[in-house]
Amino acid sequence: MIYITIHGGINEIGGNKILLEDKGHDVKVFLDFGKSFKAISKYYQFPFHRPQTISELIEIGAIPLIENLYSVEVEKKKNFDFSRDPEPPIQGVVVSHGHMDHVGHITLLSRRTKIYMGYCCHKIFNAYGKVSRAYSVDTIFDGIEHNICDFRTGEIIRIGELEIKPIHVDHSIPGAYGFIVFTSEGPIIYTGDFRLHGSTGLTEDFINSIEDLRYDTKILCLITEATHIDFSGYVSEDEVERKLSELFSRINGNIIADFSRTDIDRFFSFLYAAKRTGRKLVIDWKRYIIIREILEARLKRKYTVKDFEVDPDILVIAKEKERYYYLEEKKLFERLPEDKKITISEIAKRDNLIMVLSTRSTSALAEIGFPRSCVYIMASSEPFSEESEITFEKVKNWLEILGVPIYYIHASGHIQPLDLREFINRVQPRIVIPVHSEKPLLLKNFIRKFKWIIPTKGERIKISSLEL
Numbered sequence: 001m002i003y004i005t006i007h008g009g010i011n012e013i014g015g016n017k018i019l020l021e022d023k024g025h026d027v028k029v030f031l032d033f034g035k036s037f038k039a040i041s042k043y044y045q046f047p048f049h050r051p052q053t054i055s056e057l058i059e060i061g062a063i064p065l066i067e068n069l070y071s072v073e074v075e076k077k078k079n080f081d082f083s084r085d086p087e088p089p090i091q092g093v094v095v096s097h098g099h100m101d102h103v104g105h106i107t108l109l110s111r112r113t114k115i116y117m118g119y120c121c122h123k124i125f126n127a128y129g130k131v132s133r134a135y136s137v138d139t140i141f142d143g144i145e146h147n148i149c150d151f152r153t154g155e156i157i158r159i160g161e162l163e164i165k166p167i168h169v170d171h172s173i174p175g176a177y178g179f180i181v182f183t184s185e186g187p188i189i190y191t192g193d194f195r196l197h198g199s200t201g202l203t204e205d206f207i208n209s210i211e212d213l214r215y216d217t218k219i220l221c222l223i224t225e226a227t228h229i230d231f232s233g234y235v236s237e238d239e240v241e242r243k244l245s246e247l248f249s250r251i252n253g254n255i256i257a258d259f260s261r262t263d264i265d266r267f268f269s270f271l272y273a274a275k276r277t278g279r280k281l282v283i284d285w286k287r288y289i290i291i292r293e294i295l296e297a298r299l300k301r302k303y304t305v306k307d308f309e310v311d312p313d314i315l316v317i318a319k320e321k322e323r324y325y326y327l328e329e330k331k332l333f334e335r336l337p338e339d340k341k342i343t344i345s346e347i348a349k350r351d352n353l354i355m356v357l358s359t360r361s362t363s364a365l366a367e368i369g370f371p372r373s374c375v376y377i378m379a380s381s382e383p384f385s386e387e388s389e390i391t392f393e394k395v396k397n398w399l400e401i402l403g404v405p406i407y408y409i410h411a412s413g414h415i416q417p418l419d420l421r422e423f424i425n426r427v428q429p430r431i432v433i434p435v436h437s438e439k440p441l442l443l444k445n446f447i448r449k450f451k452w453i454i455p456t457k458g459e460r461i462k463i464s465s466l467e468l
Ligand SMILES: [Zn+2]
Pocket: 013, 014, 015, 099, 101, 102, 193, 436
């Protein structure tokens, strides 16, 4: 017998927290333990009011009430003694990728909890730890590192008797995985977040592994993301790069760009379009650190960390009084060639720059000196922080005053409806559970022929292969 409880990710985009209890193997694991932006943005106002205790997060429904699951130390915010943390009721958390809506709340868990994540995802998570500050109870990264076990695509993760096979998928962040979970009742597939219109083709490897498995056995259950089932774009990453080049060549003067710090495909789309049109990309220090970590994790690629460090077409904003938290960061900054550093006053004198915003906020506009009469290119959509959604309206107000129109050029990290239907038809699961969507019913009604379960949040669903 197995039980699945969706503690987050039902009728919301992200916040995935899927508890799998395998009675046959006597194992309990969470698939992802993400931050629910829906719950957080309903009750908090960044930066003035942020989560301070675990019990308030339980009360607002952002995280489940499960005894001994959480750290008893993180609320202290410093001088931690994690040996006081309880023995958790689960044997591990398996993380699909490094977006906050999937990994963001592992920071709340008892520091005795084993965390499994892909090698590159681990690098990104560490980079978050380096650049974030402990303003809220959920941004304490201390004490987690020694509990993290890395995996790579195709390697079997063994948790007690339970075996889980991660296989890379394409998403708007590197180091994203789908999983085949070999439960005592049969294989369960969890997609994490994925797409088929990216430029890497990784998702085909995931689907091929599932199809290979189907020669021997039926897929018991598919837990799939369905973010864009009700509203989808039809643009690929290659088209994004082409359109950026076209647009850059028509714009006189500087450009403001807005895209996720961890979207390495988008970074290269901007960089190559910039190179083609004689422009330079200006990034902030946090983005520099995160991209560096990602490039370090990506082996055997054409563009390496070394290339990045000396690339003359990438400039880094040098603040007058940057506060460095880590000595190694300071060393990195000092190592940066002088001609790669740029100050706000220098930005105003140039006209061939693409200034990449650090956040979608008015303070980010201030950081690049409130540029006038240029063009803003919005190239992201995913809710990466509670901060971005709230402050974007104010950014738009400023853009009106500054005379800056917005262009929207974006290829989503999430699978399109027709691709999703083809995917489900190829998997042929006995049960489908849609998550990471505000309209799971739409997906069910779009593809009627399978057995669908749309649970309520926290509902414990029993799955037995004999009863199907
Ligand atoms: Zn997500």
